[in-house]
Amino acid sequence: MSTRQTLPVLPLRGTVIFPGLTAPIAAGRPGTLRAIESALKGDRLVFAVAQKDNTEEPSADILYSMGVIARIGQVQRGLGGVQLLLHGEQRATSLQYTMTEGFLSAVVTNTEEMAPLDEKDAAFEALHKEIRERAAELGERRGLPEEVVHQVLDSVTEPGKFADLVAGYIELSVAEKQGLLETLSVEDRLRKVLVMVQRQISLLEAQEEIKSQVQEELGERQREMFLREQMKAIQKELGDDDQSKEIEELREKLNKLELPKDARTEVERELGRLERSGRESMEAQVIRTYLEWIAELPWNTRSDDQLDLTHAHTVLEEDHYGLKDVKDRVLEFLAVRQLRAQQLAEEMDRTGEFPAAKLKTTADEAPSASIPKKTNHEEKDRQITDKREAKARAMAKGPILLFSGPPGVGKTSIAKSIARSLGREYVRVALGGARDEADIRGHRRTYVGAMPGRIIQGMKQAGTKNPVFLLDEVDKLGQSFQGDPSAALLEVLDPAQNDSFTDHYLGIPFDLSEVLFIATANFIQNIPGPLLDRMEVVDFAGYTEREKQEIAKKYLIPRQLEENGLADKKLSFDDDAIASLVSKYTRESGVRQLEREIGKVARKVARRIATKEGEDPTKDGIISAEEVRELLGRPKVHPEKANVAHEVGIATGMYYTPMGGDIMFVEASVRPLAAPTAEGGAPVSLILTGQLGDVMKESARAAFTYVTKNAEALGIPKSKLGTVETHIHVPAGAIPKDGPSAGVAISTALASELSGRPVRKDIAMTGEVTLRGRVLPIGGVKEKVLGALRAGITDVILPKDNEADVEDVPDEARGQLRFHFVGTLEEVLALALLPEPTKEPLVAVA
Incomplete structure (x- = not known):
């Protein structure tokens, strides 16, 4: 039977009181204190109801409608408010909240719970029994004594009151407890409480498992620390304490490195193996060497680029004479890097940080957890380092340059100048003769005497992550059954792959993307x-x-005088002496042999000064061409020179070698056979001598076919076309010769011999010919033209398609030569053959 009554309201924050439970309550708000005082003056009953939120001043809007009629028990007053015990007696529902005399009061009516249809039902009894067992288990897991738990639970036998008892003690939110309070069906409330009890048990089980794992891990660590201390003591007794110090020093050095994740894992694994192995064991020595290599590599050390083009131009001009095209290409490369740096700086000024796209933030590059936590100053330094690294990576991508040319022209030295102009470290690796893939990638550590490859060795030598790395003589790589080293270089020289170059010895990736190869x-x-x-x-x-001559004056002579102790003797070479050294004692495209000859002169002068006790053996300290002849003896080089007269059957060709260009003579001779046949008969044979290659022989046959087919147009008499033997010879028979570019010279020599018209002595030619008389383009124009100029040639015949290549010839040389560009052999012969036999006497060739 429901009854209505008006009771003071006791708002509850953060808790819900259930019927049959007693709970301590602290009250301090003025309205709550007035409500308590009103209840104490009456029958000590209040309507205890939970707030929907934790508001300081409660109102009817924030109070639930269902609560508990509770009786105030013991009251203890204090300065901060009132402490009291509140005992829930009956569920009740508020019909109306009103504010009277400064506190809330409510008109409430009792709310009866809904009993189960049949308390003897097996399912209901099983539910009741299950929740009792689970509640007892929960209490025991929370650490309560088993007797206390059963005493409390057994004191309540009614299912509804038991559900309220358990709901009051388990940890639930206010909303969840209010939901249980408002569940009037006893069976439903039992089910809900059972679910929440089971959830609490599962949570405690998980916590216990985690705690057990933590305790186990801590126990293992403590055990390991204890064993390590024992090991240190044992090692100290055995005299192995030095090894422990070495390992600790090595560990400290490695922990300072910001290694990638994979590298850090491998380092920790190898350190553990090193600690477990004996000091004198072979394994310990191998592991120690490996870890020392890791520690000495530049994982994060880099040089700051100096991108001042004026400074770079000055450095290149100081170190090298000429090479304008090469210097321009180097300055273009530096200009691109300078513009990239400016763009990054502008973007950082605008956004306050480096662009995300420029950063490479992968999990593998995160510092290891074993690195100690950084202070504020260290963190600032780290941020600065990260910005430098981002800038370096953003500028790292660029071309890999290949300097191609003959020996001694400055390929290696200009790479050193690039490093000096950039402010970077310089490292050179000679690849000539390397025939093993391990030379590049290193040996695996399973082999005795294994070591890293030349790339990693070079990075260790450089000491920075972004050096200028010279791969010298890359065309001299060999191949063997041990692998192809040029294939191993493919990854090194690919900007899209070399950020994770893996040496076989290291077994972990190393970033080469910032290296200038x-x-x-x-x-x-x-x-x-x-x-x-x-x-x-x-x-x-x-x-x-x-x-x-200019290079000798500016660089070679001062250097050789310094090296041979003559820097303070005020010696010099006059122009004729330098010209004599260049033309008569050297034959090369570069200046390496020239420097050797200058050094030879300097040494002989030094000897004469030393033996004559300081007497100057030269005229006023100037070395002349005559003194060079006296010191070095007869000229060692006899280069080809242009013919002194126009000759029949001798044409001047041009050729190219890695040592430079030069001229060569092509000789043709025709003689009749002993038993000639009728006029117009076909020639019997074509003889080719001079150690000619297959391609050059084919050019000679094509030239002969063209000349004989066009004999009438070329003014060749029919008597020369009988049964004859044609002989083509290229002097210097000990030297192999090949290539198609001698076709023009062979054709001219044949046409001259068969027609009797002399070939001009001052003209040289090059070009490939076809059976139809077309002149095709060739390579090496610059070197061939310079060789012709050295030989005294004044006119050069080139294929028309090579006209643009003349732009590569230095202006000085172009000013001394006349170029004739031809498309057919008819044009060649018109230029090269004189219209009628010359009156000059023929010169016999020894």
Whole structure:
């Protein structure tokens, strides 16, 4: 039977009181204190109801409608408010909240719960029994004594009151407890409480498991620390304490490195193995060497680029004479990097940080957890380092340069100048003769005497992450059954892959993306196609004789005088002496042999000064051409010179070698056979001598076919076309010769011999010919032209398609030569053959 009554309201914050439970309550708000005082003056009953939120001043809007009629028990007053015990007696529902005399009161009516239809039902009894068992288990898991738990639970036998008892003690939110309070069906409330009790048990089980794991891990660590201390004591007794110190020093050095995740894992694993192995064991020595390599590599050390183009131009001009095209290409490379740096700086000024796209933030690059936590100053330093690293990576991508040209022209030295102009470290690796893939990638640690490859060795030598790295003589790589080293270079020289280059010895990736790789080669034809495709070729051509003289004056002579103790003797070479050294004692595109000859002169002068006790053996300290002849003896080089007269059957061709260009003579001779046949008969044979290659022989046959077929147009009498033997010879028979570019010279020599018209002595020619008389383009124009100029040639015949290549010839040389560009042999012969036999006497060739 429901009854209505008006009771003071006791708002509850953060809790819900259930019927049959007693709970301590602290009250301090003025309205709540007035409500308590009103209840104490009456029958000590209040309507205890939970607030929907934790508001300081409660109102009817924030109070639930269902609560509990509770009786105030013991009251204890204090300065901060009132402490009281509140005992829930009956569920009740508020019909109306009103504010009277400064506190809330409510008209409430009792709310009866809904009993189960049949308390003897097996399912209901099983539910009741299950919740009792689970509640007892929960209490025991919380650490309560088993007797206390059963005493409390057994004191309540009614299912509804038991559900309220358990709901009051488990940890639930206010909303969940209010939901249980408002669940009037006893069976439903039992089910809900059972679910929440089971959830609490599962949570406690998980916590206990985690706690057990933590305790186990801590126990293992403590055990390990204890064993380590024991090991240290044992090692100290055995005299192995030095090894422990070495390992600790090595560990400290490695912990300072900001290694990638994979590298850190491998380092920790190897350190553990090193600690467990004996000091004198072979395994310990191998592991120690490996870890020392890791510690000495520049994982995060880099140089700051100096991107001042004026400074770079000054450095290049100081170190090298000429090479304008090469210097321009280097300055263009530096200009691109300077503009990238400016763009990054502008973007950082605008956004306050480096662009995210420029950063490479991968999980593998996160510092290891073993690194100690950084202070504020260290964190600022780390941020500065990160910004430098981001800037370096953003600027790292760029071409890989290949300096191609003959020996001695400055390929290696200009790479060193690039490093000096950039302010970077310089490291050179000679690849000539390398035939094993392990030379590049290193040996695996399973082999005795294993070591890293030349790339990692070079990085250790450089000491920074972004050096200028010269791969010298990349065209001299060999191949063997041990692998192809040029294939191993494919990853090194690919900007898209070399950020994770893995040396076989290290077994972990190393970032090469910030390295400026420069390669050198004499023959780019010897470089495999895939490797050549990864590089940008910069051609180094030979020097002219005037350039060699200037280089000798500015660089070679001062250096050799210094090296031979003559710097304070005020010695010098006059122009004729330098010209004599260049033309009579050296034959090369570069200046390496020239420097050797200058050094030889300097040594002989030094000896004469030393033996004559300081007497000057030269005239006023100037070495002349005559003194060079006296000191060095007869000239060692006899280069080809242009003919002194126009001759029949001798044409001047041009050729190219890695040592530079030069001229060669092609001789043709025709003689009748002993038993000639009728006029117009076909020739019997074509003889080719001079150690000619297959391609050159084919050019000679094509030239002979063209000349004989066009005999009438070329003014060749029919008597010369009988049964004859035609002989073509190229002097210097000990030297192999090949290539198609001698076709023009062979045709001219044949036409001259058969027609009797002399070939001009001052004209040289090059070009490939076809059976139809077309002149096709060839290569090496610059070197061939410079060789012709050195030989005294004044006119040069080139294929029309090579006209643009003349722009590569130095202005000085172009001013001394006349160029004739032809498309057919008819044009060649018109230029090269004189219209009628010359009156000059023929010169016999010894």
